[in-house]
Amino acid sequence: SINGDRLWQSLMDMAQIGATPKGGVCRLALTDVDKAGRDLFVDWCRTAGCSITVDRIGNIFARRPGRNNDLPPVVTGSHLDSQPTGGRFDGVYGVLAGLEVVRSLNDLGLETEHPVEVAVWTNEEGSRFAPAMVASGVFAGVFDLDYGLSRADVEGKTMGQELARIGYAGAAEVGRPVHAYFEAHIEQGPILEAEGKTIGVVTDAQGQRWYELNLTGVESHAGPTPMTRRKDALLGAARIVDLVNRIGLQFAPRACATVGMMQVYPNSRNVIPGKVFMTIDFRHPEDGTLAAMDKAMRDGVARICGEIGLDAGIEQIFYYAPVHFDDGCIEAVRKGVAEHGFTARDMVSGAGHDACYLARVAPTGMVFIPCIDGISHNEIEDATPEWVSAGGQVLLRAILEKAGA
Amino acid sequence: SINGDRLWQSLMDMAQIGATPKGGVCRLALTDVDKAGRDLFVDWCRTAGCSITVDRIGNIFARRPGRNNDLPPVVTGSHLDSQPTGGRFDGVYGVLAGLEVVRSLNDLGLETEHPVEVAVWTNEEGSRFAPAMVASGVFAGVFDLDYGLSRADVEGKTMGQELARIGYAGAAEVGRPVHAYFEAHIEQGPILEAEGKTIGVVTDAQGQRWYELNLTGVESHAGPTPMTRRKDALLGAARIVDLVNRIGLQFAPRACATVGMMQVYPNSRNVIPGKVFMTIDFRHPEDGTLAAMDKAMRDGVARICGEIGLDAGIEQIFYYAPVHFDDGCIEAVRKGVAEHGFTARDMVSGAGHDACYLARVAPTGMVFIPCIDGISHNEIEDATPEWVSAGGQVLLRAILEKAGA
Ligand SMILES: NC(=O)NCCC(=O)O
Ligand SMILES: NC(=O)NCCC(=O)O
Numbered sequence: 115s116i117n118g119d120r121l122w123q124s125l126m127d128m129a130q131i132g133a134t135p136k137g138g139v140c141r142l143a144l145t146d147v148d149k150a151g152r153d154l155f156v157d158w159c160r161t162a163g164c165s166i167t168v169d170r171i172g173n174i175f176a177r178r179p180g181r182n183n184d185l186p187p188v189v190t191g192s193h194l195d196s197q198p199t200g201g202r203f204d205g206v207y208g209v210l211a212g213l214e215v216v217r218s219l220n221d222l223g224l225e226t227e228h229p230v231e232v233a234v235w236t237n238e239e240g241s242r243f244a245p246a247m248v249a250s251g252v253f254a255g256v257f258d259l260d261y262g263l264s265r266a267d268v269e270g271k272t273m274g275q276e277l278a279r280i281g282y283a284g285a286a287e288v289g290r291p292v293h294a295y296f297e298a299h300i301e302q303g304p305i306l307e308a309e310g311k312t313i314g315v316v317t318d319a320q321g322q323r324w325y326e327l328n329l330t331g332v333e334s335h336a337g338p339t340p341m342t343r344r345k346d347a348l349l350g351a352a353r354i355v356d357l358v359n360r361i362g363l364q365f366a367p368r369a370c371a372t373v374g375m376m377q378v379y380p381n382s383r384n385v386i387p388g389k390v391f392m393t394i395d396f397r398h399p400e401d402g403t404l405a406a407m408d409k410a411m412r413d414g415v416a417r418i419c420g421e422i423g424l425d426a427g428i429e430q431i432f433y434y435a436p437v438h439f440d441d442g443c444i445e446a447v448r449k450g451v452a453e454h455g456f457t458a459r460d461m462v463s464g465a466g467h468d469a470c471y472l473a474r475v476a477p478t479g480m481v482f483i484p485c486i487d488g489i490s491h492n493e494i495e496d497a498t499p500e501w502v503s504a505g506g507q508v509l510l511r512a513i514l515e516k517a518g519a
Numbered sequence: 520s521i522n523g524d525r526l527w528q529s530l531m532d533m534a535q536i537g538a539t540p541k542g543g544v545c546r547l548a549l550t551d552v553d554k555a556g557r558d559l560f561v562d563w564c565r566t567a568g569c570s571i572t573v574d575r576i577g578n579i580f581a582r583r584p585g586r587n588n589d590l591p592p593v594v595t596g597s598h599l600d601s602q603p604t605g606g607r608f609d610g611v612y613g614v615l616a617g618l619e620v621v622r623s624l625n626d627l628g629l630e631t632e633h634p635v636e637v638a639v640w641t642n643e644e645g646s647r648f649a650p651a652m653v654a655s656g657v658f659a660g661v662f663d664l665d666y667g668l669s670r671a672d673v674e675g676k677t678m679g680q681e682l683a684r685i686g687y688a689g690a691a692e693v694g695r696p697v698h699a700y701f702e703a704h705i706e707q708g709p710i711l712e713a714e715g716k717t718i719g720v721v722t723d724a725q726g727q728r729w730y731e732l733n734l735t736g737v738e739s740h741a742g743p744t745p746m747t748r749r750k751d752a753l754l755g756a757a758r759i760v761d762l763v764n765r766i767g768l769q770f771a772p773r774a775c776a777t778v779g780m781m782q783v784y785p786n787s788r789n790v791i792p793g794k795v796f797m798t799i800d801f802r803h804p805e806d807g808t809l810a811a812m813d814k815a816m817r818d819g820v821a822r823i824c825g826e827i828g829l830d831a832g833i834e835q836i837f838y839y840a841p842v843h844f845d846d847g848c849i850e851a852v853r854k855g856v857a858e859h860g861f862t863a864r865d866m867v868s869g870a871g872h873d874a875c876y877l878a879r880v881a882p883t884g885m886v887f888i889p890c891i892d893g894i895s896h897n898e899i900e901d902a903t904p905e906w907v908s909a910g911g912q913v914l915l916r917a918i919l920e921k922a923g924a
Contacts, residue, residue: 198785199738199793241787303743320742324788333604335896336777336800337725338708338869341767343893348778352760359754362746372741373753374788376781380603382646383729383779383798384870385896388604393788395741464743465789488748491740491790 116510117221118503121214125502128154128194128210129202138493139202143195143237144172144276151194152282155209155234162216164232168284171249171262172236172277175286178216180229180517186291188226188517189476190215190509191233192299192468197241201495203300203485203502209234211298211506215513227518228293235468236277242267245324245432250468253289254475256434262288292476294443294516297469298505299480300497304488305461312504314461314482315447317439319470320370321404324432325394327354327415330425333380333388345423348378348387353422357414358394361407369407370397370464399436399462437470443479443512450481450511456504465490477516481508521915522626523908526619530907533559533599533615534607543898544607548600548642549577549681556599557687560614560639567621569637573689576654576667577641577682580691583621585634585922591696593631593922594881595620595914596638597704597873602646606900608705608890608907614639616703616911620918632923633698640873641682647672650729650837655873658694659880661839667693697881699848699921702874703910704885705902709893710866717909719866719887720852722844724875725775726809729837730799732759732820735830738785738793750828753783753792758827762819763799766812774812775802775869804841804867842875848884848917855886855916861909870895882921886913 597613
């Protein structure tokens with residue numbers, strides 16, 4: 115069994131790196147702060163006897179050898195990057211629960227048949243560089259390496275440049291055989307806590323479509339331009355925000371629909387906005403519904419922009435189909451739950467995870483723990499030491515099941 | 520009569536300073552580019568025989584002496600600062616038409632009884648530093664000098680600091696007697712061009728109320744947070760943009776209502792926005808209607824934020840009552856129009872102008888020229904050489920009328 119206190123302490127130590135005033139973290143992908151978090155993780159892993167490999171897109175693998183090192187590894191992990199106002203558990207929990215499994219195997223003197231590796235995937239959040247989960251996507255062959263390295267932030271800095279700058283542009287090829295992949299993660303939603311369950315056995319993940327919209331009207335003076343002569347790009351954007359919300363509600367309870375980002379030009383108090391850039395994030399466990407949401411959005415945007423006289427460019431920049439995880443891995447998670455007698459329920463993940471891409475190339479499973487008030491992507495994101503520990507226990511059992519004790 | 524070609528050439532020369540790719544200018548208040556524009560103006564005025572005074576809020580006065588220099592001056596002018604994507608005429612036209620009047624008086628060898636001064640007012644646009652017309656407001660005693668100097672841009676730099684940096688923190692006290700003030704300006708709206716009139720005789724200016732709103736919801740993950748558990752600050756902001764538009768239409772044709780600026784936090788694609796900062800700009804020629812718009816806005820914001828569960832802070836940061844210009848100055852403008860046989864109509868200014876504050880301390884009048892397609896606060900803002908010249912002729916006549924030939 116794992117050492118819950120040690121896992122908790124590691125989480126709190128890592129949370130110092132990029133700590134924000136409200137108790138969260140800001141550890142945007144490939145910043146100096148992300149580098150500091152990576153360095154600390156690598157240090158800890160070396161101390162735990164692991165060897166370190168970094169691949170060309172900056173994914174880090176800390177390897178604990180098995181009895182038979184020709185066998186592909188059982189991999190576990192998640193990400194260390196965060197949202198601009200992120201929490202102390204999203205991503206980092208899966209990484210440090212993996213490290214705790216390695217430390218516990220050491221403590222218990224347990225050898226496994228397969229090697230066990232703890233992975234840190236680059237830029238999972240998709241906040242500094244869109245889209246999300248780009249480096250696990252390259253690992254899984256969903257994206258080309260060049261596509262991954264050329265993702266740019268708003269200042270035009272690419273992932274390739276920033277990896278080189280912080281010293282994490284590794285030499286290893288991206289992608290290789292994985293025997294099984296497990297990822298522990300905070301739920302980031304309200305269900306487990308509301309139902310008083312400790313563990314979520316993740317069977318599926320929602321599909322996602324991400325869009326970028328560019329609306330163009332006519333910039334003009336806010337004073338002398340009559341209401342009826344305006345082509346106000348922000349008015350169009352506002353109606354699209356409301357449309358997106360209505361689409362989400364129409365396909366609720368399982369759909370989610372969000373506008374998270376908006377840039378207004380020229381963004382001056384007495385100028386009717388001439389341009390708006392905005393994003394849309396649609397999610398649903400069924401592909402057909404995602405397609406229906408897409409159509410409702412395109413029809414609605416055309417109508418709104420037609421009414422106001424705006425030009426609209428709509429680009430779908432990211433899509434992934436709903437994921438069903440591996441039944442064998444799901445079973446391994448269930449066994450861990452049963453062994454400890456934790457309360458649990460099956461779940462569909464609302465968020466995307468590196469596990470969703472790994473599932474394309476390896477048997478994959480996920481373990482969720484609850485999240486206070488269901489709040490994530492927020493500095494106040496929180497979890498209890500009991501939940502954190504329980505997830506680690508289940509992860510250890512699932513890994514042992516697949517790695518062979 | 521004035522030299523229209525010279526006036527046009529001066530406008531085109533000044534438009535080089537801060538020129539933008541689409542043919543406009545970006546000469547934000549108190550930037551290096553604004554300094555370059557001021558330096559060129561001061562140069563031209565010295566060459567025309569004027570003495571220069573700069574006051575403590577950076578207003579520049581170029582003085583052509585009169586026969587009796589104990590008399591208060593007749594002042595004309597406007598501003599050299601622009602919107603981020605501004606045009607070649609807004610503001611700068613009034614300044615250079617004033618300079619052209621001085622040059623023409625020199626050419627004609629005409630002495631005036633009162634001195635004539637050309638004024639450049641600091642930060643008229645209110646874009647880099649809110650509110651608009653802050654320095655003519657200090658001159659007119661509407662704002663304290665300290666209030667003016669402490670206005671800060673989004674980076675926290677104050678007008679006082681930036682004036683010192685560019686060398687335009689002058690020594691002269693702000694405010695002194697003015698015999699009469701005239702301002703020539705581009706209409707910035709569609710009326711004159713639509714009616715085929717060359718000159719607008721400005722009798723009034725709309726009243727304005729500017730607001731800042733801060734909406735606070737709860738930041739949360741766009742994937743696992745159910746639609747019904749969201750407190751989406753951007754959804755509230757979007758509905759307020761639509762509300763503001765409906766209020767504008769409700770009180771149309773004379774009302775204008777605009778949201779020009781919006782900042783979304785944390786502005787990340789997969790985060791439900793937790794905070795939005797936005798501005799509102801209301802205009803109407805009647806104070807009572809502005810009050811009704813204010814009430815409709817406050818009621819609507821309370822309802823929208825109540826529905827979504829947002830906190831809303833509303834601050835009115837700028838207000839001025841509708842202005843009626845001086846009947847004697849209006850008459851002087853009419854005489855100039857009649858003398859040249861220009862087509863003209865009376866107008867209410869939709870924009871605020873430095874003249875609106877000057878009107879509180881001196882007899883004031885304004886001369887409008889048309890504006891192609893009614894478009895201003897846009898790089899494509901345009902006017903014809905004929906209109907530019909006609910406005911200068913009228914300005915010269917009006918100034919002579921008040922300054923005494
Ligand atoms: N787990 C997580 O927050 N992933 C970011 C990608 C997403 O928005 O689903
Ligand atoms: N003339 C002009 O654009 N003034 C700026 C202040 C306003 O928005 O009315």
